[in-house]
Amino acid sequence: MSYDREKQVAIQATLSAAKLCEQVRKDIPPAMEKGDKSPVTVADLGSQAIICKAISEVFSHDPIVGEEDATELRKPEMADNLTKVTEYVKGEIADATSEQVINWIDRGNGQVGQRFWTLDPIDGTKGFLRQDQYAIALALIEDGEVKVGVMACPAYPVPNHPPGMLFMAVRGEGAMMMPFATAEETPIRVVKADDTANMRFVESVESSHGDQDRQNAIAQAVGIKADSVRMDSQAKYGAVASGQAALYLRLPSPKSPNYRENIWDHAAGAIVVEEAGGRVTDMYGKPLDFASGPKMLDNQGVIVSNGIIHDTVLAALK
Numbered sequence: 132m133s134y135d136r137e138k139q140v141a142i143q144a145t146l147s148a149a150k151l152c153e154q155v156r157k158d159i160p161p162a163m164e165k166g167d168k169s170p171v172t173v174a175d176l177g178s179q180a181i182i183c184k185a186i187s188e189v190f191s192h193d194p195i196v197g198e199e200d201a202t203e204l205r206k207p208e209m210a211d212n213l214t215k216v217t218e219y220v221k222g223e224i225a226d227a228t229s230e231q232v233i234n235w236i237d238r239g240n241g242q243v244g245q246r247f248w249t250l251d252p253i254d255g256t257k258g259f260l261r262q263d264q265y266a267i268a269l270a271l272i273e274d275g276e277v278k279v280g281v282m283a284c285p286a287y288p289v290p291n292h293p294p295g296m297l298f299m300a301v302r303g304e305g306a307m308m309m310p311f312a313t314a315e316e317t318p319i320r321v322v323k324a325d326d327t328a329n330m331r332f333v334e335s336v337e338s339s340h341g342d343q344d345r346q347n348a349i350a351q352a353v354g355i356k357a358d359s360v361r362m363d364s365q366a367k368y369g370a371v372a373s374g375q376a377a378l379y380l381r382l383p384s385p386k387s388p389n390y391r392e393n394i395w396d397h398a399a400g401a402i403v404v405e406e407a408g409g410r411v412t413d414m415y416g417k418p419l420d421f422a423s424g425p426k427m428l429d430n431q432g433v434i435v436s437n438g439i440i441h442d443t444v445l446a447a448l449k
């Protein structure tokens with residue numbers, strides 16, 4: 132089966148959402164707080180609206196499992212925020228109304244099933260607020276397997292061009308990157324065994340999202356001598372897929388040992404790395420479970436590598 136249509140719709144939708152996010156970022160957005168105390172901005176909500184609309188128009192029966200919902204935005208005291216989100220969405224969809232924006236965002240309340248999309252409208256909201264890395268991440272899952280993944284990374288550096296990189300993959304067709312500036316697709320591959328210059332590892336900027344002491348100890352144990360490169364969001368998967376790093380370690384934080392990862396934080400990145408020749412498992416070597424629900428309850432930690440060093444990393448973790 133061909134996924135060309137899915138890939139094209141996903142690329143156009145994430146690039147459109149990326150424009151909205153960059154517009155919000157220029158205006159330095161204030162963050163609102165969600166129920167779990169994590170931040171959300173008008174850009175997260177606007178991005179989800181744009182992408183859910185685009186998917187729904189073409190694939191009207193596909194559920195979308197998105198990170199955000201419009202519960203807060205519906206409250207009368209949030210009217211100003213709803214107006215702001217709608218204004219930004221209008222930059223991409225000229226005739227959008229607030230009512231439509233709310234409904235598009237809530238299209239992201241879908242359930243995991245035989246075929247569905249998972250969406251992180253801004254992965255790395257903390258990075259976005261710091262003017263660092265963030266990603267708009269969208270993936271199609273069928274029969275428990277990620278089939279298409281697209282990550283738009285508007286702040287990702289591109290040599291000799293303004294920042295902005297799209298990473299994408301279709302199962303069985305390899306992984307590509309495409310600078311926003313040139314729109315030229317190039318195939319990407321993970322770091323080769325003899326490429327010592329790129330044998331570095333990436334981890335989250337946020338110390339509370341992992342276990343940086345242990346991550347650094349494991350990297351050293353597998354022979355990586357350089358300090359880690361800290362980067363927000365699934366852009367880290369892009370770094371591994373494009374051979375700029377050999378390893379991405381995400382071990383459970385000692386402060387939140389019972390935390391479970393969300394599917395939208397990993398699905399798009401995982402297929403991009405796998406199709407670039409790498410490997411993605413949890414810290415025990417188990418495949419990530421994208422089929423059972425929005426949280427990967429049976430997985431802990433995430434290990435992303437160029438494949439060659441993967442078993443050595445898993446052994447060091449024992």
Ligand SMILES: Nc1ncnc2c1ncn2[C@@H]1O[C@H](COP(=O)(O)O)[C@@H](OP(=O)(O)O)[C@H]1O
Nearest residue numbers: 253254255256257335337339340363364387390
């Ligand atoms: N205690 C925790 N451990 C691991 N990940 C966490 C976490 N708390 C939040 N996160 C997730 O970390 C993501 C950001 O990843 P990174 O740290 O690699 O930039 C967040 O995505 P959002 O920014 O989409 O909410 C959020 O889902």
Ligand SMILES: [Mg+2]
Nearest residue numbers: 169170198256
């Ligand atoms: Mg969030």
Ligand SMILES: [Mg+2]
Nearest residue numbers: 251254255396
């Ligand atoms: Mg996220």
Ligand SMILES: [Mg+2]
Nearest residue numbers: 198251253254
């Ligand atoms: Mg997010």
